[in-house]
Amino acid sequence: MNSTPTADRVALVTGGSGGIGKAVVEKLVSDGFAVAVHYAGNQAKADAIVADITSAGGKAISVGGDVADENAMAQAFDAVEAAFGGIDVVVNTAGIMILSPIATLKLEDLDRMHRTNIRGTFVVSQLAANRLRAGGAIVNFSTTVTRTSFPTYGAYVASKAAVEGITLILARELRGKDITVNAVAPGPTATALFLDGKDEATIANLSKAAPLERLGRPEDIAETVAFLAGPARWVNGQVIFANGGLA
Template sequence: MTSIDTTREAVGRVAVVTGGSRGIGRAVSHRLSADGLAIVVNYVGDTAAAEETVAALTAAGGKAIAVRADVADEKAVAALFDQAEAAFGGVDVVVNAAGRLALAPIADLDLNVLDQLHRTNVRGAFVVAQQAARRLRAGGSFVSFSTSVVGTQFPDYGAYAASKGAIEAMTLILARELRGRDITVNTVAPGPTATELFLEGKTEEQIDTLAKTPPLERLGTPEDIADVVAFLTSAEGHWINGQILRANGGMV
């Protein structure tokens, strides 16, 4: 694993990463920790994965804690930020990587599944954005996650793309609402990325077809996406604000 960076920029910076123990969120936790940030690994159900992530970060010389919270529960998310501030003194970066995926034709989707999806992906994103807007220190960054399917519009992704479209709609609005605070707000929209969530339920043929769709002819990796987040939350990326960045190897 990359050694911990102790540059002046990184010292004392703190990141809250929701969904930070699995998939892209875990890769983000590792990447930001490698850049010297203290990491608050948020999770909702898999305690073992969260503890494993924290153990890996601390073994590499980083600082990290795990905090359980449902992102759609405003009291739990407020408590998450309270614990971040109590442990590390404040919050400089918030990455909302928590999310759900449900695939079905619009005509067939169970509306209870739709409600659960939107509870996490829309309400949860809004709740985390509220706390980020209230708690981030000057010079900070908020990064949300959308999906490139908002642009590609593949069948069966209607509910998921709709939930992520809501996040894209909030991005520039929140950036403008934080005028004068020196805080950036951006959204990363990955293309097909080799995570457990993406691979689950797909055939080898489906995966191979999706891998060949970008001009770069491969699936993205969680680390590819984590590198984008690291840039957006760095001093070098601080002029980028209110943007949707489609990190997808050249898809539409």
């Protein structure tokens, strides 16, 4: 099966209106992709990103919907295919993180993370498995904390460990379709999701934890995603740790 040339490739980025998702959108556009910027609630932000891309000569649309709602996401896939003729890459950056010791976590918060992080990844990956063109790539998102085991991350890590399991098995189930499936596991990265609720001392300590002695930037993670979305055709069924060497 022939893969689609990069200049003609189309990507759908869930959670593409902020943080790492926005950096991924910008990187893929710079690599020549047409990109669908997915949003869950902030359409204005997604539309502004699309306007910036199109005014600079790029190709982009915005699509909305709850990633855990299979009907809403099927409609999003429909919209991307109608606009650009097909989909080659799906990047699942959409996710939520609620930190608490396991002993005191509200179970409704566990359910919220399960719905977005696990069910959402499963729904979007399932659609992608059935609709991506040959030469395509699915890129899911885990976290380095599945290995570092920081306190208060228990429920979040549980959801991301599930994402890793989905990713590794789907890669093997798509044998013969010429579609790669990988996950990116960022380390501490300077996004609103990561910084929210942390004091300056905690942020300073985490910024020194990696040998490179800084927090990651969304652009650092986007570079890894772009590698998996484009040239990395022999990388499949892997979890790639983009964390500056954090053990």
